[in-house]
Amino acid sequence: MPKRPFPPPARRKKTPKAPETVDEYLAVAVELEESGERWRSGDIAKAGRFFVQAITAYETTLARYPDSFDARYNRARLLYTLTQLPLPSNFFPADSTAEGRLIAAVEAHKECNELERDSSDVLFNYGQTLSSLGEFYAHKDINPDDGNSHETATSELKRLLPAKEALEAAWQTLQQCLVIQEREYKATLAQTAAFDNDDYQNDNDDVLMDADDGGVKLPPSRRSSGTSSRSSGSGNGNTTQWAAIVEPTTTATLLDTALAMLDVHTSIIGLGGASTATSIFTEPYLNEITSNADATLTSYILPLAGKLHTEPDIDGTALAEREIEAALARANYLAELAELRYHLSLTTADLWEAAIKSAFDTITLQNPEDTTIRTVDLSTSWMALCDRSTAYATLAATVSATTPTQSWKVAAIAARDLKAATDLAPDKARPEVYLARANLELLRTLIPVAVNTDTSRSLLRKNAGVYCRNAVAAASSGLIGAVEGGKVKEVVEEARIKEALIGAEDGSVDGVQSLLAGGVTADRIRAVLRTAVEDGLFSRELLSKVW
Structure with missing residues (x-):
């Protein structure tokens, strides 16, 4: 999230002096925040503790100087940061909930937006917090303590x-x-053009002046646009000056916001499941959503991505990543839309399958200002392969009972995608890819086709167990950072639970008992099992067998 310009922290002294001015109060908070950033890649819990201290310091600043917008902005930003870090479950007080922390971050950004209208930084951060709150509600567990129930449509x-x-x-x-x-x-752009014209005029003046003196043309001066100066008072009455560089708005900036908008549209469309689609989406509402999303794609994302290669400060690797990001956002939107249209009886399973294939096909990005065309092949991206596999797996699970032959076919395509993704994925992502492969094998065991014999199902279940163990082994590679490590820990725990559940479905609860003895809570096991049953990975009978 964009940061607010602030002064550098004051040098430490042997005897720290209590802050007296607003800038000195801010400097204390900033130093704590920067300490948290330094620990972010090594010790996420320690980083979180520094961020909490920084929030307290910003609040202390506001208590003394309520008009300090920088303190208010940075506090809001850190409140949101804490919601996104994979912090230990016991990090927060017992009365603090994930929902409450997100709502606090939303309210803090809302307050900033009300105080400073038309700030793109504030609006972007505010939009991100609202999006995260929406995602939280979309995946919130309604019955966390009821292991034998599943969510009703109501x-x-x-x-x-x-x-x-x-x-x-x-x-x-x-x-x-x-x-x-x-x-x-x-x-x-206008400012840059003005500077260029100014430099050109200066160059001509230099040529004329130097020519009169028999000299040579001088090079144009280097300019820095968008700078502003601020002053910070110190305790002894001296004034410290510093410059805050205001980052210019670029093509990449616009693309970031447009992609965030499309992600939100994709999330809204993803709310329409088999039992809720007709309750959430009327035809006019769906038309409005798709019209807005299509406009974001055609007017912003695709042309902006096609223009990125003209940016002077982007290298080849970064360019390829951003182009894939844009193409993948489009593909996921189209795949989600095809699923929703199926649930609304606006399309068939065959057309849904065709839409997935088309969405992830190679696309071209054209710069609207010239004839340059760049090709983006999503099959070279492990993330795209995983997302396409997820789309096919969702289709397979949905039509398993009605058209099992099609379900078996697209599940096999999904398996090939995940195998290819395993070879391309970085170390930090491999545990999640292996878990996805385990989930897919479990899904395939329940597809009622003639070729899925007892022998086939037994082999698929063994494969699922192997992939669960591979997920655990991949997480111990030692090449995973602290931030990724927190997420990987959850993946590993889920993989261990699912391997134990495979054993339970085969008649042995020893694996489940071992997990409980090892510290995995019964609530966590129930939550994983309930979700897996809803996803079609285990039979519903397993709920009563385990509990």
Whole structure:
């Protein structure tokens, strides 16, 4: 998230002096925040503790200087940061909930937006927090303590409507942000053109002046655009001056916001499951959502991505990553839309399958300002392969009972994608890829086709167990950072639980008992099992067999 410009921390002295001015108070908070950033890649819990101290320091600043917008902005940003870090479950007080922390971050950004209107940084951060709140509601567990129940259509709708509301607010906020950023972008271009003309005029003046003196042309001066100066008072009455560089709005900035908008649209569309699609989506509402998303794609994402290669400061690797990011955002949106249309009876399973294939096909990006065409092949991206596999697996699970032959076919395609993704994925991502392969093998065991014999199912289940163990082994490679490590820990725990559940379905609960003895809670096992049953990975009878 964009940071607010702030002064560098003051040098440490042997006897620290209590802060007296607003800038000295800010300097204390900034130093704590920067300490947290330094520990972020090594000890995520320690980083989190520094961030909590920084939040307290910003709040202390606000208690003394309530008009300090920098303190208010940075506090809001850190409140959101804490919601996104994979911190230990016992990091927060017992009365602190994930929902409460997200709502606090949303309210803090709302306050910033009310105090400083038309700030693209504030609006972007505000949109991100609203989007995260919507995602939280979309995946919130309604029955965390009831291991034998599954979510009814009524309770699911009760959960999804707040998600829809938060996501809609996120899109509107990001749309406002994009309008302001476009204005800033045009101003940046105009300023750059003015500087270029100024330099050209200066160059001509230099040529004339130097020619009169028999000299040579001088090179144009180097300029820095978008700078501003601020002053910080110190305790002894001296004034410290510093410069805050305001980052110009670029093509990449606009692309970031447009991609965030499309992600929000994709999330809204993803709310429409088999039992809730008709309750959430009317035809006019669906048309409005798709119209907005299509406009974001055609007017912003694709042309901006096609223009990235003209940016002077982007290297080949970064360019390829951003182009794939844009193409993948489009593919996931189209795949989610095809699924929703199926649930709304607006398309067939065959057309849904064709839409997935088309969405992930190679696409071209054309710069609207010239004839340059760049090709993006998503089959070279492990993330795209995983996402396409997920789309095919969802189709397979949905049509398993009605068209099992098609289900078996697309599940096999999904398996090939995950095998290819395993070879391409970095070390930090391999545990999650292996877990996805285990999930897919379990899904395939329940597809009722003639070729899926007892022998075939037994082999698939063994494969699933192997992939669960591979996920655990991949996580111990020693090449995973602290931030990724927190997420990987959850993947490893889920893999161990699912391997134990495979044994339980075969008649042995020893694996489950071993997990409980090793510290995995019964609630966690129930949650994984319930979700797996809902996803079609285990039979519902396993719920009563384990508990």
